[in-house]
Amino acid sequence: MTYLWSYQQLHDLLQHPAADIRGWAATGLCTLYPRQAAAALDPLLLSGDDARIRPALAFLRRRPDVGDTERLRRLFLEGGETVSQEALEVAVTRQPSAVVPWLKEKIAAGERLGAAQVDAMISALGRVGSQDSYALLKATEQGVKQRSMAFFERYYSALLAHRKASDLDTLLGIACAEEEPEKLRIAALAVLFWQINPGLRAADVFFANSTWVNRRLGDDATRLAAIAPAGAAATIDRITEILKNLKAETAAEHGPQIAALVPTPAADSDWHALIAQQAAAFPTRPEQSQDTRYAQAVLVLAATLAGLEPNTSALEDPAGDWRATLTAVLQSRPVDVAADPGWRSLLTRVDRDQLVTALEALAGDPASPLGQMNAVMALGRLRAVSAVPVLIKAWERQPAKDLEEVLELALKSMGPGVVPALLAVLGSCRSELRPLLLSVCGVYPTPEVVQAVLEHLDECYRLNPERALRVLARIGAEAFVPFLEREVRPGERTLEAAYVRLCRLNGRESERLREAERDLKRLEKIEAAAAATSYRDLHQLPTFLTLKLICKRCDKSYQYRVGSVHLHPPAPEPLKQRYHDDLTPFRQGLVIGDSLCCKNCGARDEFSLSEESLAEVTGQAMRMVLLKRAKAKIPAGYPLQHVSYQERDGKPLSLLEIEQELLERVGTAPTQPQAHLALAKFYEYVKMPGEAKKSYLMALDLDKAALEAMAGLARLAEIETHYREAYEWCQRCLENLTTGHVYLVESFDDFKKALRDKRHEYARRAGIKPEPEPVPIRFRIEAAGYAKNRPCPCGSGKKYKLCCMGKDGRPTEVNP
Incomplete structure (x- = not known):
């Protein structure tokens, strides 16, 4: 190649x-x-x-x-934090027994260790199954307990890797001790569930979210009923029956039934049975809460089910039905094909083509998602390039995010031989999959790969800009530079980094390149300052968020600096599920307060959220909740604000509920302008200018003199920077002030003042000299009682003698 x-x-x-x-x-x-x-x-x-x-x-x-291992030792002891961590991780996979003396040497040196180094050292001690490594771990247990939570879960996961009953008791004691902080108890539960069922969320178990937890355990029981040995059927049936009525309130009465299910550990290696036994036998106190008893019951049930899962050791039996065993194992738990002894035994006994055929059948079966993903990964490890069409069809049938990630890893594991197979299917596969396939091809850049990327670049950049840019940066071809020059914008770090890299690789120089380099340095300084910020200091909380938003007009995504985000109450679950995949900001319960303009097409305030931006806002919202719980004052410049747009019976409504209510009102009273105006103002607030314009025009069709509709259309024209149109709507509204109608305005005087101010602003921006506004004079004065040199009471600014003096007091039109 x-x-x-x-x-x-x-x-x-x-x-x-x-x-x-x-x-x-x-x-x-x-x-x-x-x-x-x-x-x-x-x-x-x-x-x-x-x-x-x-x-x-x-x-x-x-x-x-x-x-050789000595090179790794030197890098671990002498390298920087990241190199030291990675050298240790590599050494553990190659010669685990050698690393314990290194760790002792590193600790004895007394140098300050970074978080990544400590994390890697703890993990290494968990993976090295020696008494020395266990003793070294135990020597630091008190220090971990007394410090922050940073290493708690990692440390106790490493400790439990040595499978000691005393450490199980320690964690059960923390999880059940109600005098311990909630956060610590949830962390202890998380470590325990990671041993038996990583799919169970510790917080849900801790707070007795029985609906979700019982459903998840019930699904596991149903799956196991189909693949577990016949002798396990009675246990699975009893667990299924208990789960139908297991709640925090009933956990105590179910205790004897649950205890009767606990198996006796057959040997020290029967880890799940040991967890179930110790959790069931752990002493309860009369004052123990119902939630704690529920968590203890779930632990026992989950560990009992985990003990029924098929084990890869069954693959070592030459007399068994390897196909049935393979199916059961793949549908039960993640399997490391490269390291598992059962797999190695199977590969030596079974014809490779037969094994690939069996795995292809499992990879194409979406009925068991875990079995499907395990089969896909196994085909990648086997470098089964012939299976590429099967893998692609499997994803196209059910394009799940998890399967996509596993598919990418599997294809990359196949090595350079996969590139011709991927190029052959690139034109016929679904367009959503092409960025992934080109990402795999980009690892092995040939002229054919470059040509394929150029053919599909615009489409892939529209579908997945981050992945497309990673492909360009990985390949480094000069042919991609014109595309990047067309797309690069200030403030777009990933775009600018890819552009700078390709120019440097290919020896290109330009003023555009130097501008991009300067902007990258500026962004790096901002990121470094943000990374150094301590969120424990409230004065250091961010004053803006950097959000990746997708323009609804041109479908391009860019980073935007946002200084105001309104957070609204969450929607009820049925409404939330209906709009789960709609990333329009207000449908996710938030409104971006800033008026933003697309960096590509110039459209204003027509954005949807990216998954990354939604995650960023969600994370900031959680931080805000934690700060409020701690009774800390939120700084005034913090970009997030909790807002309530409307209430019902004293309870704030979500934006989806408000929209639904307003749409129902329009449906029941379609001829009432006020219904359309209320909907238009809502859509204007939530940054849906197209929908707002439709509703304002509908209100104007029903009432030609609806002043609020004219004013609203002026504001929407301003958003589009159509200032002449905005001025004309304002002018029309002013002309109808005395005869027009208002429906929702609370203060007509404030409305008039704002309208006149906006009219002058739009005129200035559009370069228009505003026409004089006629003002009828409705006053009568006696000439003898008013000094002729005083300003005329009509408001013209002239002296009385030069304006209305001598007139009979009839209304006169003057120019203010």
């Missing part, structure tokens, strides 16, 4: 002054030319340059047959 970049070109780029280019070159070298990379590994590992060391460590992770 001929690649776009030769070995020599990549080797030369290792000396590039820019760190990201050196890292890119080292990654390409290790991926495209593994034989030469294995021979040149020492210079990369000893370079002292993190940009070159980290790709070399990733290469060692994939190739345990090259390199």
